Amino acid sequence: xxxxxxxxxxxxxxxxxxxxxxxxxxxxxxxxxxxxxxxxxxxxxxxxxxxxxxxxxxxxxxxxxxxxxxxxxxxxxxxxxxxxxxxxxxxxxxxxxxxxxxxxxxxxxxxxxxxxxxxxxxxxxxxxxxxxxxxxxxxxxxxxxxxxxxxxxxxxxxxxxxxxxxxxxxxxxxxxxxxxxxxxxxxxxxxxxxxxxxxxxxxxxxxxxxxxxxxxxxxxxxxxxxxxxxxxxxxxxxxxxxxxxxxxxxxxxxxxxxxxxxxxxxxxxxxxxxxxxxxxxxxxxxxxxxxxxxxxxxxxxxxxxxxxxxxxxxxxxxxxxxxxxxxxxxxxxxxxxxxxxxxxxxxxxxxxxxxx
Numbered sequence: 374x375x376x377x378x379x380x381x382x383x384x385x386x387x388x389x390x391x392x393x394x395x396x397x398x399x400x401x402x403x404x405x406x407x408x409x410x411x412x413x414x415x416x417x418x419x420x421x422x423x424x425x426x427x428x429x430x431x432x433x434x435x436x437x438x439x440x441x442x443x444x445x446x447x448x449x450x451x452x453x454x455x456x457x458x459x460x461x462x463x464x465x466x467x468x469x470x471x472x473x474x475x476x477x478x479x480x481x482x483x484x485x486x487x488x489x490x491x492x493x494x495x496x497x498x499x500x501x502x503x504x505x506x507x508x509x510x511x512x513x514x515x516x517x518x519x520x521x522x523x524x525x526x527x528x529x530x531x532x533x534x535x536x537x538x539x540x541x542x543x544x545x546x547x548x549x550x551x552x553x554x555x556x557x558x559x560x561x562x563x564x565x566x567x568x569x570x571x572x573x574x575x576x577x578x579x580x581x582x583x584x585x586x587x588x589x590x591x592x593x594x595x596x597x598x599x600x601x602x603x604x605x606x607x608x609x610x611x612x613x614x615x616x617x618x619x620x621x622x623x624x625x626x627x628x629x630x631x632x633x634x635x636x637x638x639x640x641x642x643x644x645x646x647x648x649x650x651x652x653x654x655x656x657x658x659x660x661x662x663x664x665x666x667x668x669x670x671x672x673x674x675x676x677x678x679x680x681x682x683x684x685x686x687x688x689x690x691x692x693x694x695x696x697x698x699x700x701x702x703x704x705x706x707x708x709x710x711x712x713x714x715x716x717x718x719x720x721x722x723x724x725x726x727x728x729x
Contacts, residue, residue, distance in 0.1 A: 417446045417477040425492065426471045427516060427555065434463045446473055446482055453479045462487045470494065470555035496551040496562075500601065501671045502640065504539055507546075511562070515555060525559035533560075535567050543668035544594040547573045547677075573674075582681040586618065591667065596621075597680040598668035602631035605699065610679035612703055615686040625689070627658035627665075635669040644721075695720040 417424075426444050430436050438450045447453045457463060460483050471485060472492040484490075496514050501507050508526060512519040530538050537545050545563075547570050553562055574580055574590060583593055600613045620627055630645040636654035650657070656665040672680075688703040690710035695717045704710045 416479070417473050417475055417482065418448065419445055419473075419475040421475065423472055423474045426473050427469075428466070428471065428486075429468055429516075431466050431468050437463065437466065441482070444473075446477070447479055453483070456480065457483050457486075460484070460487050465489070467491075468556050491554050491556070493552040494555055494557075496553050498546060498548050498551065498671065500548065500673070501543060501546065502635065502669065503638070504542065507542070511559065515553075515557070522559060526563075529560045529563050533563070537563070537567070541591050541667040543598060543671045544591040545570050546671045548671050548673050579681060586681070586683075592664055593680060594672060594677065595664050595668045597672035597677045598670045599627070599629045599631055600680055601670055601672035601676045602634070603629070604701065606701075607675055607679070609701055610676050611683045612686060612688060613691060613701070614680040614683035616688045616691055616703065618683055619686070619689055621663070623689070624662065626660075626662050629658045631669055632656045632658040632665050635665075693717050697721070697724060 424444060426441070426446065428437065428440060430440075434454070438454060441447065441453070442450045456479050462483050465488075466486045467489050469489065469491040471490070473482065473485070477485075494514055498510070501510065504523075504526065508519055508523045511517065511526075512522045515522075527539075530542070535545065545567055547566075549569065551566065551569070553565070574583075583590065586593065588596070596614060596617050599617060600610050603613050604610060617627055617629070633645050633649050633652060633656075634640050634642050636652045636656035637649060642649070650659045653660075655661060656669065658665060686703070687705045689705055690707060691701045691703045692710060692714045694700045694702055695713070697720055702713045704713065
């Protein structure tokens with residue numbers, strides 16, 4: 374016999390079906406919305422097109438989430454946390470610099486952090502004179518403590534296999550634009566710089582030019598560093614280099630004013646006077662013959678090239694022109710040199726008097 378349900382049960386069954394149907398629809402909508410919010414909504418909201426995010430402390434999930442939220446990478450950290458946990462982000466994330474574009478979704482952000490897709494730093498090296506200059510440059514670019522950087526640099530000097538030390542480190546740095554990651558250590562930075570230095574010497578026949586001059590790499594850079602400090606005129610650098618090469622050949626004192634400034638650690642000196650020449654230092658090239666212990670700056674590539682390609686001259690002296698235009702007058706004997714030096718001193722005295 375067919376089973377007939379009472380009307381009240383039929384009505385109840387119908388209502389339950391409708392309840393489950395609507396519950397399923399609402400649940401589906403809720404899950405879909407949550408998935409959209411986690412994966413596509415809750416996006417980075419910046420006032421700029423992109424933002425550099427520095428994650429220094431990744432020791433805990435809370436610190437990471439707080440930093441990302443503070444920077445505006447998302448509005449709801451709970452949703453991002455769920456996603457990041459599933460993707461194992463917090464176990465794989467490393468300290469570094471990340472560039473997050475405006476509108477980056479939580480999924481994109483999580484992938485970036487998990488895969489350590491860091492932004493590189495353009496590390497621009499121009500003229501560096503002292504170890505302190507180098508330390509400050511590294512600290513500024515990599516957002517590090519100067520004391521810590523200096524300690525790392527000293528440790529590298531004492532342990533490297535390249536022969537680099539605090540006296541000659543300038544000879545291993547070719548001014549250029551380098552790319553590093555923000556979390557690069559000082560040792561790794563120096564190793565990459567040395568690689569670029571080796572490539573530099575192996576190209577454009579530079580090693581053969583060194584051999585022709587009878588110089589090693591450090592000595593050549595030391596001469597170029599003095600030339601660098603003597604003039605800003607590229608056209609005169611070759612002649613100035615020839616003066617120092619001729620003095621070395623004749624076993625004369627270099628008598629280079631820039632080395633006195635380096636010895637005194639006073640690069641603001643406009644004129645080197647007799648009193649300055651009394652400084653007791655291996656960098657005093659008036660008292661000590663031959664090259665100083667190492668370079669006095671990191672010379673530019675143009676200056677290095679000018680030194681390697683210095684013309685053959687008989688020049689032994691040069692002095693700034695009395696026209697005060699930044700050029701120099703080159704001579705082969707001291708008597709003539711003194712005549713031009715006197716004219717220069719008179720011109721400077723007259724110029725200073727006009728400014729009073």
